[in-house]
Amino acid sequence: MALHxxxxxxxxxxxxxxxxxxxxxxxxxxxVMGIGAVSNLSDGFPWGIWIAYDVATGTALACGGYALAxxxxxMNGWKYHPLIRSAIVTSLFGxxxxxxxxxxxxxxxxNAYSFFMPSRWQVNSVMFEVAxxxxxxxxxxxxxxxxxxxxxxxxxxxxxxxxxxxxARKVYPKLDKILIFFIVLGITLPTMHxxxxxxxxxxxxxxxxxxxxxxxxxxxxxINAMYIGYSVIIFESTLSSVVFGRPFEKEVRVIAKxxxxxxxxxxxxxxxxxYHRGHLSTAFSGDYYSKMFLVETLLIAGGAYMLxxxxxxMSPRWVFVSAVMLCVGGSWYRFSVYIIxxxxxxxxxxxxxxxxxxxxxxxxxxEILGYMVLVKMFxxxxxxxxxxxxx
Amino acid sequence: MMKKTRREFIKLAxxxxxxxxxxxxxxxxSAPIAANEEAVGMLYDATLCVGCKACVAxxxxxxxxxAAPAPNDADRLWxxxxxxxxxxxxxxxLYKDGEGDFSxxxxxxxxxxxxxxxxxxxVGAMQQEKGRxxxxxxxxxxxxxxxxxxxxxFNIPKxxxxxxxxxxxxxxLCKFTNLKDKGIPACCDVCPTKAVxxxxxxxxxxxxxxxxxxxxxxxxxxxxxxxxxxxxxxxxIAGETFDNLGFRELEHDSNAAFSENxxxxxxxxxxxPVALYGFLAFVALKNRKNHHGHGHGHDAKHEDKHGSEx
Ligand code: SF4
Ligand code: SF4
Ligand code: SF4
Numbered sequence: 050m051a052l053h054x055x056x057x058x059x060x061x062x063x064x065x066x067x068x069x070x071x072x073x074x075x076x077x078x079x080x081v082m083g084i085g086a087v088s089n090l091s092d093g094f095p096w097g098i099w100i101a102y103d104v105a106t107g108t109a110l111a112c113g114g115y116a117l118a119x120x121x122x123x124m125n126g127w128k129y130h131p132l133i134r135s136a137i138v139t140s141l142f143g144x145x146x147x148x149x150x151x152x153x154x155x156x157x158x159x160n161a162y163s164f165f166m167p168s169r170w171q172v173n174s175v176m177f178e179v180a181x182x183x184x185x186x187x188x189x190x191x192x193x194x195x196x197x198x199x200x201x202x203x204x205x206x207x208x209x210x211x212x213x214x215x216x217a218r219k220v221y222p223k224l225d226k227i228l229i230f231f232i233v234l235g236i237t238l239p240t241m242h243x244x245x246x247x248x249x250x251x252x253x254x255x256x257x258x259x260x261x262x263x264x265x266x267x268x269x270x271x272i273n274a275m276y277i278g279y280s281v282i283i284f285e286s287t288l289s290s291v292v293f294g295r296p297f298e299k300e301v302r303v304i305a306k307x308x309x310x311x312x313x314x315x316x317x318x319x320x321x322x323x324y325h326r327g328h329l330s331t332a333f334s335g336d337y338y339s340k341m342f343l344v345e346t347l348l349i350a351g352g353a354y355m356l357x358x359x360x361x362x363m364s365p366r367w368v369f370v371s372a373v374m375l376c377v378g379g380s381w382y383r384f385s386v387y388i389i390x391x392x393x394x395x396x397x398x399x400x401x402x403x404x405x406x407x408x409x410x411x412x413x414x415x416e417i418l419g420y421m422v423l424v425k426m427f428x429x430x431x432x433x434x435x436x437x438x439x440x
Numbered sequence: 441m442m443k444k445t446r447r448e449f450i451k452l453a454x455x456x457x458x459x460x461x462x463x464x465x466x467x468x469x470s471a472p473i474a475a476n477e478e479a480v481g482m483l484y485d486a487t488l489c490v491g492c493k494a495c496v497a498x499x500x501x502x503x504x505x506x507a508a509p510a511p512n513d514a515d516r517l518w519x520x521x522x523x524x525x526x527x528x529x530x531x532x533x534l535y536k537d538g539e540g541d542f543s544x545x546x547x548x549x550x551x552x553x554x555x556x557x558x559x560x561x562x563v564g565a566m567q568q569e570k571g572r573x574x575x576x577x578x579x580x581x582x583x584x585x586x587x588x589x590x591x592x593x594f595n596i597p598k599x600x601x602x603x604x605x606x607x608x609x610x611x612x613l614c615k616f617t618n619l620k621d622k623g624i625p626a627c628c629d630v631c632p633t634k635a636v637x638x639x640x641x642x643x644x645x646x647x648x649x650x651x652x653x654x655x656x657x658x659x660x661x662x663x664x665x666x667x668x669x670x671x672x673x674x675x676x677i678a679g680e681t682f683d684n685l686g687f688r689e690l691e692h693d694s695n696a697a698f699s700e701n702x703x704x705x706x707x708x709x710x711x712x713p714v715a716l717y718g719f720l721a722f723v724a725l726k727n728r729k730n731h732h733g734h735g736h737g738h739d740a741k742h743e744d745k746h747g748s749e750x
Contacts, residue, residue: 123723
């Protein structure tokens with residue numbers, strides 16, 4: 050019946066479970082003993098990897114669904130439709146991770162319901178915009194995924210809950226008709242909040258190193274999210290072609306073609322802005338910040354440059370390598386804006402503590418775990434008869 | 441085909457990017473921030489401060505703050521805060537250079553005219569009183585995101601890191617305590633040398649200028665807080681350079697105003713997001729029609745296959 054009925058309890062499952070357990074143990078500690086007891090966060094560095102990685106970078110890595118939706122529904126006329134589901138699932142899990150981490154990070158989490166009370170909305174706050182957009186996007190992602198879940202019930206032969214099947218049959222076609230409006234919303238919302246994730250640090254003023262502090266942060270973050278999103282799709286689909294024994298998806302090569310244009314636009318804005326503000330020399334001064342800038346720029350430019358060559362684009366291995374370079378470089382940029390380039394005042398330093406790492410690792414492991422289970426239970430992966438293999 | 445894709449893509453990028461890219465350029469033309477006539481604040485004159493720390497003790501007393509014992513004070517006999525933290529809203533520090541020159545300096549919230557912390561707070565837990573311009577905090581609304589800490593150019597808001605149910609701590613000009621009861625903040629109330637005085641900002645600024653004019657050799661020319669980040673209601677004059685006293689050189693524009701301008705340019709009347717949605721919906725619907733016109737959707741295929749299985 051189900052196309053992807055595969056073993057769930059694999060060795061990798063247990064490893065991920067172990068990390069999840071350790072992570073959740075640390076989260077427990079945080080709730081009992083306070084954030085200060087488990088983290089190296091301080092009044093100088095109030096945000097650490099929970100925000101810089103899980104939220105600011107994690108949601109960019111989760112932008113595969115967003116990036117692909119642009120290609121499929123806007124640019125190419127539904128051509129690579131089969132890829133979208135797995136991308137949406139990754140997005141959903143990535144954004145859920147962000148949501149989870151935020152609840153770990155929020156000092157007064159029990160007041161988080163403030164976001165649902167219009168009297169407390171503070172619309173000047175960039176964070177308010179990000180929070181509302183991200184919450185809305187999570188709902189949209191869930192709706193976009195609903196057809197996959199419903200299909201499972203529609204197509205079940207001996208349904209355990211016959212009522213559910215009947216219901217699913219009724220809803221499915223209706224949902225199919227209006228889904229496009231949610232898909233478009235699913236493109237608009239990330240455009241808004243990914244750019245706002247950049248705007249978030251503008252208010253930090255000169256506490257953020259001038260190499261990164263600019264009014265162009267929103268557009269830089271938006272384009273950055275797009276090329277990271279595409280790179281993640283390349284990364285994922287190359288990886289799953291190995292793990293699930295699927296053929297290398299040709300669509301990936303088309304996506305790989307778009308990336309260099311985006312990256313070029315990004316680099317042009319980046320350098321023109323540095324030049325315009327008179328900080329090109331700061332960026333190449335050779336100090337710590339400048340080195341961080343160079344690594345980030347070389348990874349991004351290098352990864353994109355490789356993709357401009359047909360020779361590299363045709364080779365799964367090299368496409369994979371450049372995707373990894375772009376993901377790492379693109380994420381590095383976000384880390385620079387949120388942590389590396391941040392210098393509140395003399396004497397403050399930050400490096401994540403072990404429990405901080407474990408909490409992030411645990412949440413990521415939990416995310417992958419959930420992804421694996423979902424993918425194996427519901428028709429998420431593109432339909433490819435004859436390519437079923439056990440992981 | 442690729443040609444068309446590229447064109448479509450550029451169109452999209454242009455539309456979604458235009459608003460965002462134009463924002464910083466448009467935002468540069470922001471109006472200067474004017475201080476409110478009713479605004480109150482403090483003037484701290486470092487040349488008058490004798491470092492008695494009566495203000496530190498009184499602030500703690502009045503506002504019910506915990507002591508911060510020194511690290512090797514096992515008996516916890518002394519309140520010896522090293523810096524501002526969740527137990528200390530204001531502190532006196534000593535600057536000394538090699539040549540025997542020294543100066544005290546007081547740190548607390550600067551009560552910015554356009555406060556970054558207020559602009560950053562997503563739920564309005566950091567607020568600025570209308571009229572008097574006092575920046576204060578409401579723990580019952582705060583979600584503890586600490587964006588106010590990231591945003592504050594003076595690193596003032598502090599967080600109760602060791603607590604399971606923490607809050608943000610900072611000077612609120614004794615809005616709910618001494619100012620309410622006696623009409624003057626506790627630190628200004630107890631200062632024996634009147635090194636820190638309370639009053640309307642206009643008055644304080646005039647007073648600062650007068651003192652500098654009368655004693656140009658004694659004072660630095662600059663009044664710290666007059667223009668920094670758009671101006672603050674707490675202002676400083678000193679004999680030492682403000683750099684030596686631990687104050688960063690800050691931009692004269694308010695980061696909060698700049699950030700809000702960019703955000704408002706992008707989201708003005710919600711036109712850009714709605715236009716983007718409309719454009720995307722138009723293209724997507726057109727594409728769907730073409731796609732369905734060919735009559736073999738992914739889902740339809742799916743349906744058929746399973747239908748025939750039964
Ligand atoms: S000094 Fe910091 S905490 Fe005080 S009003 Fe200004 S931004 Fe807010
Ligand atoms: S920590 Fe509290 S006061 Fe500070 S920005 Fe967040 S919600 Fe506002
Ligand atoms: S005004 Fe009040 S709260 Fe602020 S430093 Fe002075 S005594 Fe403390």
